[in-house]
Amino acid sequence: MIFFLTSFVVSVMAASTPLLLAATGELVAERSGVLNLGVEGMMLVGAVTGFIVGHYTDSAALGIVGATFGGAALSAVFAVLTLTLLSNQTAAGLALTIFGRGFSSLAGAAFVGIKGPVLPRLSIPGLSDLSFFGPTLFGQDALIYGSFIILAMVWWFLNRSHAGLILRAVGDSHDAAHAIGYSVTRIRFGATLFGGAMAGLAGGYMSLAYSPLWAENMTAGRGWIALALVVFATWRAGWLLVGAYLFGAIMYLSLYVQGLGVAIPSALISALPYIVTVVVLALIARDRRRIRLNQPACLGRSFAAGT
Amino acid sequence: MFEPIRLVPRGQPSPFWTYASPALAIVLTVIVSGVMFFAMGKSPGAAVYTFLVAPLVQAGGLSALAVKAAPLIMMGAGLALCYRASVWNIGCEGQFTLGAICAGGVALAWPDLPAPILYPAAMIAGVVGGAATAALSAWLRTSLNVNEILSSLMMTYVAQYLLIYLVTGPWRDPQGFGFPQTAMFSDSATTPILIPGSGVHLGCLFAPLAAIAVWALMSKSTLGFQLRVVGEAPRAARFAGFSEKRLIWVAMLVSGGLAGLAGMFEVTGPIGQLTPQISPGYGFTAVIVAFLGRLHPIGAIFAGLLLALSYLGGDAAQIDLGLPNAVTGIFQGVLLFLLLACDILILYRPRLARPSGANAGAAR
Numbered sequence: 001m002i003f004f005l006t007s008f009v010v011s012v013m014a015a016s017t018p019l020l021l022a023a024t025g026e027l028v029a030e031r032s033g034v035l036n037l038g039v040e041g042m043m044l045v046g047a048v049t050g051f052i053v054g055h056y057t058d059s060a061a062l063g064i065v066g067a068t069f070g071g072a073a074l075s076a077v078f079a080v081l082t083l084t085l086l087s088n089q090t091a092a093g094l095a096l097t098i099f100g101r102g103f104s105s106l107a108g109a110a111f112v113g114i115k116g117p118v119l120p121r122l123s124i125p126g127l128s129d130l131s132f133f134g135p136t137l138f139g140q141d142a143l144i145y146g147s148f149i150i151l152a153m154v155w156w157f158l159n160r161s162h163a164g165l166i167l168r169a170v171g172d173s174h175d176a177a178h179a180i181g182y183s184v185t186r187i188r189f190g191a192t193l194f195g196g197a198m199a200g201l202a203g204g205y206m207s208l209a210y211s212p213l214w215a216e217n218m219t220a221g222r223g224w225i226a227l228a229l230v231v232f233a234t235w236r237a238g239w240l241l242v243g244a245y246l247f248g249a250i251m252y253l254s255l256y257v258q259g260l261g262v263a264i265p266s267a268l269i270s271a272l273p274y275i276v277t278v279v280v281l282a283l284i285a286r287d288r289r290r291i292r293l294n295q296p297a298c299l300g301r302s303f304a305a306g307t
Numbered sequence: 308m309f310e311p312i313r314l315v316p317r318g319q320p321s322p323f324w325t326y327a328s329p330a331l332a333i334v335l336t337v338i339v340s341g342v343m344f345f346a347m348g349k350s351p352g353a354a355v356y357t358f359l360v361a362p363l364v365q366a367g368g369l370s371a372l373a374v375k376a377a378p379l380i381m382m383g384a385g386l387a388l389c390y391r392a393s394v395w396n397i398g399c400e401g402q403f404t405l406g407a408i409c410a411g412g413v414a415l416a417w418p419d420l421p422a423p424i425l426y427p428a429a430m431i432a433g434v435v436g437g438a439a440t441a442a443l444s445a446w447l448r449t450s451l452n453v454n455e456i457l458s459s460l461m462m463t464y465v466a467q468y469l470l471i472y473l474v475t476g477p478w479r480d481p482q483g484f485g486f487p488q489t490a491m492f493s494d495s496a497t498t499p500i501l502i503p504g505s506g507v508h509l510g511c512l513f514a515p516l517a518a519i520a521v522w523a524l525m526s527k528s529t530l531g532f533q534l535r536v537v538g539e540a541p542r543a544a545r546f547a548g549f550s551e552k553r554l555i556w557v558a559m560l561v562s563g564g565l566a567g568l569a570g571m572f573e574v575t576g577p578i579g580q581l582t583p584q585i586s587p588g589y590g591f592t593a594v595i596v597a598f599l600g601r602l603h604p605i606g607a608i609f610a611g612l613l614l615a616l617s618y619l620g621g622d623a624a625q626i627d628l629g630l631p632n633a634v635t636g637i638f639q640g641v642l643l644f645l646l647l648a649c650d651i652l653i654l655y656r657p658r659l660a661r662p663s664g665a666n667a668g669a670a671r
Binding site: 037057077080081085086087088091092094095096097099100101102105106109130146174220221224227229230265267270271274275277278281282285286288293304 | 314315395418428440451452453454455457458460461462464465468469471472475476482591594595611630631633635636637638639640641643644646647648650651654655
């Protein structure tokens with residue numbers, strides 16, 4: 001029983017981490033008023049660049065760095081399109097996902113089925129061998145701890161720091177923020193790049209720790225679920241943790257139940273996380289007042305100075 | 308990096324750039340593709356020829372183009388209507404799949420019915436399947452305030468897994484040697500070929516007709532007028548008393564129904580059975596078709612043909628150049644990027660920002 005519980009918690013943590021990383025990045029972008037629907041594409045590009053860098057340097061850590069840059073590079077394209085050239089954010093986000101899919105499968109074509117480096121797990125003699133608490137608390141890879149630290153920092157940044165206040169002001173009223181003298185474009189550019197870097201990191205986690213290998217379209221909709229998580233959390237960092245672990249658990253359970261060989265066909269169980277996403281979104285979004293209260297007022301709206 | 312060019316508003320949209328922008332974007336995309344091929348160690352000129360010209364000039368090229376374009380045009384026209392109304396249905400892929408499943412179900416259940424009954428029934432099933440999938444998103448949006456982008460996209464994954472379940476489980480062909488596919492549909496459930504000896508089927512005729520019908524709906528009916536007002540001036544629409552909910556329903560049902568019909572034509576025509584892979588991403592490409600076609604159903608016809616060519620080019624690049632056919636996805640993504648970038652010229656006049664003190668101060 002304790003063995004099962006340990007492996008369950010460890011697996012759920014691994015399944016939740018990419019969701020948490022990507023959603024944390026998207027949260028910051030959305031709080032600044034940028035709706036980047038390209039999370040899925042940025043995750044895929046992050047996954048493939050991470051894997052390729054990791055493969056050639058034989059270092060998972062450098063791979064993770066590469067993944068972060070890959071995601072950020074793609075988000076820079078989005079930022080130029082929507083912030084400099086004032087394109088429609090929905091369309092640009094979709095373009096990012098379509099391009100990301102194509103680019104990642106082209107770049108990764110030669111790497112399918114190859115073993116890459118794997119992000120090492122923490123090993124503290126004594127502590128990591130404890131039953132249950134050893135593997136779950138002291139035996140994870142660095143990014144699982146990193147995801148908590150980044151989330152805590154983002155929470156602090158958004159809710160306690162002056163810079164975070166400015167970022168939220170830009171997201172809630174870009175005209176007012178501009179009138180006070182803040183550069184809306186510059187702040188949103190930064191937030192978008194952070195979102196892209198985090199999505200890339202999430203992708204790198206998939207290809208260097210979770211799977212760990214490269215396969216075409218390996219993120220399988222996690223980028224979209226991360227977007228849904230931000231709505232689920234009603235744009236609050238704390239709830240993001242709850243949401244990411246809830247969905248991580250559902251994703252792991254759908255894999256686990258398939259492994260048990262129960263009578264429910266595996267394809268239908270695989271569909272479960274996506275169905276749950278819709279149901280959960282409906283439960284949250286039904287409360288229009290709560291959504292309106294928490295959603296950044298300028299979410300998805302372009303800002304042109306001097307117009 | 309942030310404000311290297313200053314954008315001066317034109318005051319009103321430039322009619323010239325509305326149509327010149329896609330042309331410019333296409334030219335730039337071809338150049339970028341050439342650079343991409345060069346980066347992959349191919350001669351850019353020859354590779355671009357293989358990708359974009361050779362598929363057309365070879366025997367049967369035009370009919371292959373028509374077959375690939377049919378689903379893109381049908382879905383692109385529906386999406387044009389949707390997006391004009393600011394209803395962001397991006398789950399066409401799922402609606403396409405559900406349409407195909409429903410049509411396939413009818414075809415498999417009553418294979419011996421005469422064609423005049425079975426074929427129209429399969430068509431209706433396709434439309435209903437696609438429209439029902441879209442209706443779910445419409446209901447979630449209008450009743451429960453759920454963003455239609457996310458709900459329609461999630462349904463795409465659900466539809467794909469449902470298809471896999473059906474073709475590996477209850478609907479699997481018992482004589483299929485264990486392959487995950489259904490039996491071939493009977494002759495009476497097969498889409499008729501219009502030009503003997505080519506692949507051009509009834510759907511290739513339906514696609515432009517559907518686009519024209521959507522255009523008529525948008526430009527000639529009160530409903531179409533309301534749809535456009537809701538999209539362009541939601542406040543005005545509210546003052547005029549247009550029901551936003553009703554228009555969301557209409558937009559979703561039309562685009563979903565067309566996607567379902569496209570799915571029906573695809574599985575009863577070129578494919579002839581249900582398999583786990585019935586679409587190379589037509590539903591997502593249709594989004595590009597809609598934008599490239601200037602959110603105009605007739606424009607979707609031309610845009611659909613171009614993007615169909617990118618699929619043929621991807622296959623040709625795979626066979627003749629040994630490149631992964633993922634180049635199609637890159638071409639499509641770059642095209643949409645550049646189109647969005649060029650579209651800035653419709654509303655703004657670009658001016659180089661002078662690095663002098665006054666301007667730098669203003670930029671900060």
